[in-house]
Amino acid sequence: MSVNKLKYFFAVDTRYVLKKLMILMFPYTHQDWEVRYHRDTPLTPRQDVNAPDLYIPTMAFITYILLAGMALGIQKRFSPEVLGLCASTALVWIIIEVLVMLLSLYLLTVHSDLSTFDLIAYSGYKYVGMIFTVLSGLLFGSDGYYVALVWSSCALMFFIVRSLKMKILPSISSDSMGMGSNAKPQLRLYITVATAVFQPIIIYWLTSHLVR
Amino acid sequence: MSGFDNFNTDFYQSSYSVDDQNQGGYGYSNSENPYNKQYGQYDYSQPTGYPSPGMMQPQQPYTGQIFQPTQTYTPSASQSMYSNSFEDEPPLLEELGINFDHIWQKTLTVLHPLKAADGSIMNETDLAGPMVFCLAFGATLLLSGKIQFGYVYGISAIGCLAMYCLLNLMSMTGVSFGCVASVLGYCLLPMIILSSFGVLFSLQGMMGIIITATIIGWCSFSASKIFISALAMDGQQLLVAYPCALLYGVFALISVF
Numbered sequence: 522m523s524v525n526k527l528k529y530f531f532a533v534d535t536r537y538v539l540k541k542l543m544i545l546m547f548p549y550t551h552q553d554w555e556v557r558y559h560r561d562t563p564l565t566p567r568q569d570v571n572a573p574d575l576y577i578p579t580m581a582f583i584t585y586i587l588l589a590g591m592a593l594g595i596q597k598r599f600s601p602e603v604l605g606l607c608a609s610t611a612l613v614w615i616i617i618e619v620l621v622m623l624l625s626l627y628l629l630t631v632h633s634d635l636s637t638f639d640l641i642a643y644s645g646y647k648y649v650g651m652i653f654t655v656l657s658g659l660l661f662g663s664d665g666y667y668v669a670l671v672w673s674s675c676a677l678m679f680f681i682v683r684s685l686k687m688k689i690l691p692s693i694s695s696d697s698m699g700m701g702s703n704a705k706p707q708l709r710l711y712i713t714v715a716t717a718v719f720q721p722i723i724i725y726w727l728t729s730h731l732v733r
Numbered sequence: 734m735s736g737f738d739n740f741n742t743d744f745y746q747s748s749y750s751v752d753d754q755n756q757g758g759y760g761y762s763n764s765e766n767p768y769n770k771q772y773g774q775y776d777y778s779q780p781t782g783y784p785s786p787g788m789m790q791p792q793q794p795y796t797g798q799i800f801q802p803t804q805t806y807t808p809s810a811s812q813s814m815y816s817n818s819f820e821d822e823p824p825l826l827e828e829l830g831i832n833f834d835h836i837w838q839k840t841l842t843v844l845h846p847l848k849a850a851d852g853s854i855m856n857e858t859d860l861a862g863p864m865v866f867c868l869a870f871g872a873t874l875l876l877s878g879k880i881q882f883g884y885v886y887g888i889s890a891i892g893c894l895a896m897y898c899l900l901n902l903m904s905m906t907g908v909s910f911g912c913v914a915s916v917l918g919y920c921l922l923p924m925i926i927l928s929s930f931g932v933l934f935s936l937q938g939m940m941g942i943i944i945t946a947t948i949i950g951w952c953s954f955s956a957s958k959i960f961i962s963a964l965a966m967d968g969q970q971l972l973v974a975y976p977c978a979l980l981y982g983v984f985a986l987i988s989v990f
Contacts, residue, residue, distance in 0.1 A: 524902075531902040534968035567968075576903070580975060583895075587979060594990070 530575035530638055532565040540570050541577060545649050546673070548680040554687050571684070575638065578645020585611065585648050588655055592731040595659070611648075614723055618644045622716065626689075629708050633689050643681065647720050650677045651728050658732030666732045674721035681717045689713055836862045843919050846955040849962070858911035863918020870921060873928040874988060884987055892980040893917055899976060904964040912963070917980070920956035923948045924981060928988040936989045945985050953977035 544551050557569045566574040589607045593599040619640045626633060650673030658666030689709045839862065842848070867889065871882045897913045927948045930936065936945060957974035960966070966973070 528902055531899075533903075533972065535971045536968065538972060576972065579899075580979075583976075583979060587983070591986075 526636075526638065527575070529563075529565060530573070530642065532567055533574050533576045534567050537566050537570060537574070538577060541566075541574070542649060544570070545577075545646055545680060546653065546676055548676055548683065551683075554683045556687065571687075573639050573642035573684075575642050575645070578642055578648060581648035581652060582611065582615075582645060585652055585655070588652060589731055592655060592659055596733065611727055614727065615641070615644055618716075618719065618723070622712075625712055629712070635685075635688055639688075643684065646680070647677055647724060650674070650720075651724050654724060655728050655731055658728070663732070666728075670721070670725060670728075674724060677720045677724075678717040681720060682713055685713045685716065832859070835859065839919050840922065842959065843922050843955045846951055846958065849958075858909065858915045860911065860915055860918070863915055863921070866918055866921045866925060870925050870928060870984075873925055873932060877928065877932045877988075879987070881987055885984070888980070888983050888987075889914075889917070892983070896976060896980070900960065900964065900973070903969065903972070904966050906964060908960075908964055916956055916959050916963075917977070920952045920959070920977070920981075921984070923951045923955075924984050924988070927985060931988050941989065945989060949978055949981045949985055952981040956981075 554571055556571045557564050563569070563572055566572045566576075586604065586608045590599060590604045593603055593607075619637065622635075622640050622644070623637065626635065653673050654666060654669040657669035661668075689712065836859065867885060871885050874881055874885070893910070893914045896917060897908065897910050900908045900913060927936075927945060930944060935941065953974045956977040957970050960973050961970050
């Protein structure tokens with residue numbers, strides 16, 4: 522948990538952020554999902570567009586909170602307590618998701634190189650989808666909300682599956698323990714798919730009350 | 734005496750160790766230990782090794798003592814200046830660190846967002862200008878009937894803290910909290926223009942939204958420009974401008990609604 526490790530996740534530049542946002546919204550044309558390494562250390566997000574970063578999730582989280590405040594203000598339901606409630610709910614859901622992921626990876630002895638910050642980054646990417654959904658809901662009403670919800674859920678599920686597949690699944694071949702390794706690929710696949718399916722549920726849960 | 738040797742070795746490092754050892758040592762006669770005077774308790778008739786500038790100002794009892802040949806610790810130039818007269822003292826503004834020329838330069842940098850900024854202007858952090866701007870912002874809000882000084886201060890404190898953390902994580906060289914607070918405070922100047930508009934016209938129409946968006950863009954652009962040039966971050970201007978825009982957006986929300 523050192524500051525240097527955290528600095529790795531913030532070594533971003535504008536080009537990376539724009540490309541990553543494009544991938545988050547439209548991941549179907551992105552070809553190469555492999556995170557590149559340079560002598561055992563992963564490349565910084567500046568040099569590799571597949572590397573996870575924490576700038577986008579942090580900014581998206583704060584933007585989501587402000588947008589929730591604005592949405593509630595437009596509907597005349599604003600008060601600072603509600604804003605605090607929104608913020609803490611979202612934060613709690615991130616913590617729960619990261620803890621569940623960590624626990625399942627640990628219990629199933631999956632040797633991946635996903636650190637806690639990586640998991641926070643991947644679960645924070647859904648806020649970009651949430652912002653898009655809430656904006657469409659505010660601008661285009663209920664229909665716009667559902668269309669955007671479906672679009673961002675599909676994009677996010679695809680993104681999570683393709684990104685985590687690279688990190689969780691390939692570690693089978695390197696350290697196969699003999700007997701247990703047959704059950705492993707399925708369980709790992711279940712983890713990845715469960716993470717992906719969890720995203721739309723949480724997006725709906727956290728945004729539906731903002732767009733009535 | 735071994736005690737005296739101790740005093741001598743500690744003498745030039747800190748006066749407080751001398752003080753601690755001195756508590757039990759007042760039995761020594763002053764002629765043996767002329768350097769044993771405590772920092773805070775001056776007996777003006779004794780020669781002393783640590784004249785404090787505060788002590789020396791208007792009082793005259795040091796008349797003959799300073800120029801004694803046995804005095805091994807000569808006062809520095811500034812202290813002899815203090816002891817002489819008021820004309821030789823540095824001007825008050827320079828002592829306080831308020832440099833009007835720099836303040837004006839920084840204000841001009843904010844007001845011309847398209848001109849390239851000089852990275853060295855942020856070398857000394859000065860909080861006088863930002864304080865004035867915050868108060869002016871609160872005053873213009875007051876003129877339109879919104880008594881929200883508390884919100885202004887709270888949001889600026891939280892925003893400065895968040896920007897400080899973010900900039901420390903994103904830049905190669907670190908940044909001090911005073912520098913962040915100073916830059917964000919200076920770039921609040923266009924927001925004052927917005928809230929003065931709000932006194933005269935209502936900002937809730939289409940025109941108001943356009944003006945608000947322009948001013949938020951102006952504030953965050955100049956703030957990010959100063960940060961980029963002061964911290965030598967390349968390719969990250971929009972990334973720094975976005976959190977600044979969020980912060981100034983909250984200020985604009987206060988002025989508009």
